[in-house]
Amino acid sequence: MTKMEGNANLSLKIVDGKVTDVKFSVKEYKRFFTEAMKGKNIVAIPQHLARICGTCSNSHIMCSIEACENALGITPTTQTKILRALMMHGLMIRDHALHLYLFSMPDIFGKDAFLDFDENDPAQHQILHDGFDVKSAGNFLATLIAGRSVHATLPTIGGFLKFPDQTGMDEAIQKLQNIRPAVLRLIEIFKNAPFHFDRKTKYMALVPDDTFGYINGNIVTSSGEKYGEKDFRTHLESTVLPYSQAVGYTYKDEGYMVGALPRVNLAKDKLHPKTKESAAEALSLFPSTDIFYNNLAQAIEILHSVDESIDILSKNKFVPEPLVKPLSDSAAVSAVGVGVIEAPRGTLYHKVILGGDAKVVGGEVVVPTGQNQINIERDIGVLVQKLIDESNSTASDAAPLDKAKIGFEIEKLIRAYDPCMSCAAHFLKVEWEENL
Amino acid sequence: MDKIKIGWFSYSCCEDNTVVMTEVLNDHWQEWKKLFDFRHVRVLKSKNIFDEFDIAFIEGAVASPEQEEEIKDIRNRSKKLVAIGSCAVVGLPAGQRNTFTPEQNQHINFLVARFGALPQVKKVSDIVKVDVEVPGCPMSPEVFLEKVNALVAELRPAV
Numbered sequence: 001m002t003k004m005e006g007n008a009n010l011s012l013k014i015v016d017g018k019v020t021d022v023k024f025s026v027k028e029y030k031r032f033f034t035e036a037m038k039g040k041n042i043v044a045i046p047q048h049l050a051r052i053c054g055t056c057s058n059s060h061i062m063c064s065i066e067a068c069e070n071a072l073g074i075t076p077t078t079q080t081k082i083l084r085a086l087m088m089h090g091l092m093i094r095d096h097a098l099h100l101y102l103f104s105m106p107d108i109f110g111k112d113a114f115l116d117f118d119e120n121d122p123a124q125h126q127i128l129h130d131g132f133d134v135k136s137a138g139n140f141l142a143t144l145i146a147g148r149s150v151h152a153t154l155p156t157i158g159g160f161l162k163f164p165d166q167t168g169m170d171e172a173i174q175k176l177q178n179i180r181p182a183v184l185r186l187i188e189i190f191k192n193a194p195f196h197f198d199r200k201t202k203y204m205a206l207v208p209d210d211t212f213g214y215i216n217g218n219i220v221t222s223s224g225e226k227y228g229e230k231d232f233r234t235h236l237e238s239t240v241l242p243y244s245q246a247v248g249y250t251y252k253d254e255g256y257m258v259g260a261l262p263r264v265n266l267a268k269d270k271l272h273p274k275t276k277e278s279a280a281e282a283l284s285l286f287p288s289t290d291i292f293y294n295n296l297a298q299a300i301e302i303l304h305s306v307d308e309s310i311d312i313l314s315k316n317k318f319v320p321e322p323l324v325k326p327l328s329d330s331a332a333v334s335a336v337g338v339g340v341i342e343a344p345r346g347t348l349y350h351k352v353i354l355g356g357d358a359k360v361v362g363g364e365v366v367v368p369t370g371q372n373q374i375n376i377e378r379d380i381g382v383l384v385q386k387l388i389d390e391s392n393s394t395a396s397d398a399a400p401l402d403k404a405k406i407g408f409e410i411e412k413l414i415r416a417y418d419p420c421m422s423c424a425a426h427f428l429k430v431e432w433e434e435n436l
Numbered sequence: 437m438d439k440i441k442i443g444w445f446s447y448s449c450c451e452d453n454t455v456v457m458t459e460v461l462n463d464h465w466q467e468w469k470k471l472f473d474f475r476h477v478r479v480l481k482s483k484n485i486f487d488e489f490d491i492a493f494i495e496g497a498v499a500s501p502e503q504e505e506e507i508k509d510i511r512n513r514s515k516k517l518v519a520i521g522s523c524a525v526v527g528l529p530a531g532q533r534n535t536f537t538p539e540q541n542q543h544i545n546f547l548v549a550r551f552g553a554l555p556q557v558k559k560v561s562d563i564v565k566v567d568v569e570v571p572g573c574p575m576s577p578e579v580f581l582e583k584v585n586a587l588v589a590e591l592r593p594a595v
Binding site: 028029030031032033035036038048051052053054055057094098102112113114115116128132133135136139148149150151411 | 448449450451452453454455456458459461462463465469474479480481482483499500503529530532533536540543544547548551553573574
């Protein structure tokens with residue numbers, strides 16, 4: 001089990017102008033979180049598993065709570081469900097904004113870094129301020145509801161430890177209303193972005209029955225199959241990649257994609273009515289398998305989370321309530337609990353296996369980036385082949401490959417998948433094995 | 437005034453402090469843009485320069501001999517070295533395998549060996565001299581700002 005931020009390597013083998021091998025591998029050292037679950041009291045598991053990943057930590061907390069509650073037979077209250085939805089909206093706003101503004105936006109404007117945007121240029125000045133304002137509003141909402149936007153302190157098995165006050169809720173509504181025009185500008189930028197790469201691929205997401213959201217529903221695939229959360233990941237096959245410290249996954253022997261693009265593809269009709277109205281033109285581009293529309297889908301999700309959160313905060317009052325306890329003696333029996341949610345980067349699965357004394361005897365975690373890994377490799381193979389073919393058809397003689405250009409194109413493609421944190425930024429070390 | 441040269445390096449961890457740093461930027465990016473030269477901060481930019489740093493921030497525990505050598509190299513290039521977050525300061529939770537039972541070790545040893553990881557995960561001060569520590573999982577933004585401001589005052593007394 002590992003996350004994807006930090007270091008990743010790419011190894012490409014090219015023989016006689018043909019890409020023959022692509023290995024996209026995770027170089028983060030394993031920290032063995034699922035092994036370390038063993039022997040811990042179940043109460044400690046959500047906070048423990050949050051430490052898998054800083055940027056997605058609140059997703060891991062949410063997914064682990066769901067798995068633990070299912071193992072213990074706990075049904076959360078309606079208020080808890082609403083607060084959890086808000087917590088996920090705060091996470092989506094903050095996390096997608098980090099990816100779109102700080103990681104992806106510089107590519108569109110030909111800049112090296114978001115901070116290199118020119119404050120004296122009115123358009124760039126606007127985007128700089130938009131970026132930090134949107135991030136900040138998401139951060140505020142996550143902190144208000146969950147205590148912190150990273151490794152949240154308030155959500156726990158059975159409910160929340162503290163509840164937002166009216167002053168904080170009013171301030172959150174104000175901040176969310178203030179950033180809405182910025183989010184509309186963001187959607188416009190990614191709708192018109194010049195990058196495209198479309199390889200027909202399978203995809204899947206957790207699709208709710210009612211409103212577009214990230215916590216409940218069935219796993220639905222691009223070809224229409226449906227799987228219940230309780231099935232855990234029986235529909236997925238795990239693939240050991242001996243060159244990588246991560247595990248890849250396939251569905252029916254093929255790579256597939258998870259993330260914002262599949263979610264919007266499969267559930268765009270369930271988005272908030274105001275979102276559908278304001279983003280109608282952008283939404284007409286879905287369903288799509290153009291991976292660069294994953295960025296656009298994230299921008300649309302920010303708008304949905306803004307609109308939903310304003311509604312929820314305006315229509316609800318939150319009162320202190322005790323944590324829901326397990327049914328009597330249920331903690332004393334062996335049980336398996338499964339949690340499935342949509343993290344910012346895609347479907348996240350947690351399984352917890354409880355021994356007879358509230359102690360955990362095992363578990364499993366399947367992260368979005370692991371599921372996207374095989375698809376990323378396939379995409380890179382097709383992209384590099386296309387670039388080599390283009391280069392061969394235009395070069396007057398056997399000019400050497402422009403490796404810097406190809407490397408940059410590969411990074412842009414991988415960044416569109418939004419793998420975790422620092423690798424989403426600027427990690428790429430390409431090992432070329434070339435025989436042209 | 438020369439800008440203060442910043443390096444930000446992540447090793448074995450969840451990079452929660454990097455996320456918190458990008459959140460602190462929400463309120464401080466305008467002053468930091470003038471004050472800091474983000475010379476090697478991979479989360480923020482592609483064209484990173486690895487030469488010398490006024491302040492090097494090290495996040496994460498040390499899991500491999502290569503990481504150990506890199507951190508020694510960074511130390512030699514840096515006036516001040518700051519260990520950021522719990523994994524860098526105390527080695528945990530990234531180094532939780534250090535306390536595994538023999539049975540747990542049986543399950544993981546082949547993977548530790550396959551990727552050439554250190555037998556025991558280390559904290560940063562096991563490898564090099566650390567000037568400032570910012571503890572926490574993740575670090576507290578307030579403590580981080582307090583320590584950064586103190587370093588700025590020391591390195592650029594005129595600011």
